[in-house]
Amino acid sequence: MVNCRFTVAIHVLCVLAALHPKPVTSEFIAGSVNTNPVVIRRILALLRRAGLVKSQPGVSGGWELLAKPEKITLGGLYQIVRPGTVFAMHSQQPNVLCPVGRNIQRGLGSHYQKAQAAMEAELDRTTIADVLKDVLGTSQ
Amino acid sequence: MVNCRFTVAIHVLCVLAALHPKPVTSEFIAGSVNTNPVVIRRILALLRRAGLVKSQPGVSGGWELLAKPEKITLGGLYQIVRPGTVFAMHSQQPNVLCPVGRNIQRGLGSHYQKAQAAMEAELDRTTIADVLKDVLGTSQ
DNA sequence: CATATCGTAACAGATACTGTTTCGGAATGA
DNA sequence: TCATTCCGAAACAGTATCTGTTACGATATG
Numbered sequence: 001m002v003n004c005r006f007t008v009a010i011h012v013l014c015v016l017a018a019l020h021p022k023p024v025t026s027e028f029i030a031g032s033v034n035t036n037p038v039v040i041r042r043i044l045a046l047l048r049r050a051g052l053v054k055s056q057p058g059v060s061g062g063w064e065l066l067a068k069p070e071k072i073t074l075g076g077l078y079q080i081v082r083p084g085t086v087f088a089m090h091s092q093q094p095n096v097l098c099p100v101g102r103n104i105q106r107g108l109g110s111h112y113q114k115a116q117a118a119m120e121a122e123l124d125r126t127t128i129a130d131v132l133k134d135v136l137g138t139s140q
Numbered sequence: 141m142v143n144c145r146f147t148v149a150i151h152v153l154c155v156l157a158a159l160h161p162k163p164v165t166s167e168f169i170a171g172s173v174n175t176n177p178v179v180i181r182r183i184l185a186l187l188r189r190a191g192l193v194k195s196q197p198g199v200s201g202g203w204e205l206l207a208k209p210e211k212i213t214l215g216g217l218y219q220i221v222r223p224g225t226v227f228a229m230h231s232q233q234p235n236v237l238c239p240v241g242r243n244i245q246r247g248l249g250s251h252y253q254k255a256q257a258a259m260e261a262e263l264d265r266t267t268i269a270d271v272l273k274d275v276l277g278t279s280q
Numbered sequence: 281c282a283t284a285t286c287g288t289a290a291c292a293g294a295t296a297c298t299g300t301t302t303c304g305g306a307a308t309g310a
Numbered sequence: 311t312c313a314t315t316c317c318g319a320a321a322c323a324g325t326a327t328c329t330g331t332t333a334c335g336a337t338a339t340g
Contacts, residue, residue, distance in 0.1 A: 198314090
């Protein structure tokens with residue numbers, strides 16, 4: 001992974017959970033993440049599509065959490081923001097005239113899937129509520 | 141992950157294992173992977189540093205496998221080529237004036253480490269010998 | 281109706297990776 | 311000895327992706 005969408009998505013949900021049920025503007029969240037509001041809205045749009053948050057335009061509008069923080073797992077969140085697959089295949093197709101080149105991608109696919117599944121299963125053991133508790137408990 | 145170093149490294153080792161103990165040139169391997177020999181040498185240099193292969197310059201030179209394919213796990217290989225950490229933190233430091241921003245990275249770190257460890261543990265269950273058998277067994 | 285906020289497109293800048301060229305060094309073997 | 315083959319490494323260009331930014335229209339509030 002190279003992008004930090006996943007990390008920012010967790011950050012955003014923690015802020016929403018901490019301030020729930022107050023609606024929070026993308027500008028406020030951007031202030032905590034230290035980035036531009038549009039970056040936050042892009043990620044919130046993904047979360048809304050998944051039904052985790054809702055938005056309200058206009059004065060005293062903003063974003064609000066719909067799901068319970070104890071019900072949002074990091075694994076589920078990973079599926080939503082999908083920062084790409086963990087393992088990338090060749091950038092160009094390997095040589096089909098070579099027995100290895102011809103079959104390597106098929107051979108690797110299932111191993112890659114199992115490894116990524118193991119990672120997501122581990123992520124599923126943690127929820128936004130857990131992370132928020134960690135975060136607010138630390139140092140204060 | 142965005143790069144495909146890991147996949148190419150597996151591919152390279154499969155070719156070396158299949159042709160062992162014949163020395164294989166980076167040009168030949170590049171032909172199977174369908175890329176430039178220098179790309180292959182860059183990865184082979186990492187593997188040599190780890191003691192998995194040796195190189196021999198000159199006529200009838202090339203690369204040769206030193207380790208047994210059954211002893212090279214995908215998890216170990218991942219450690220060697222290290223295509224970056226799976227999870228990226230914020231690209232800029234979050235706002236320390238916000239309780240969430242101040243502690244989120246510390247709070248997330250351990251969860252990220254556990255998830256990546258689970259992935260590597262799963263990768264450790266497969267060796268180059270396994271992959272090669274899959275590859276050469278498929279379709280033929 | 282003024283204001284605040286989201287929605288979205290468009291674009292610039294940065295970064296990382298892949299692929300390529302180039303040239304020097306080392307080993308072989310005729 | 312010397313031509314050939316191959317690795318070693320630096321340098322550079324092209325590509326892709328992501329982040330950050332600007333801009334402007336749409337929508338809701340009060």
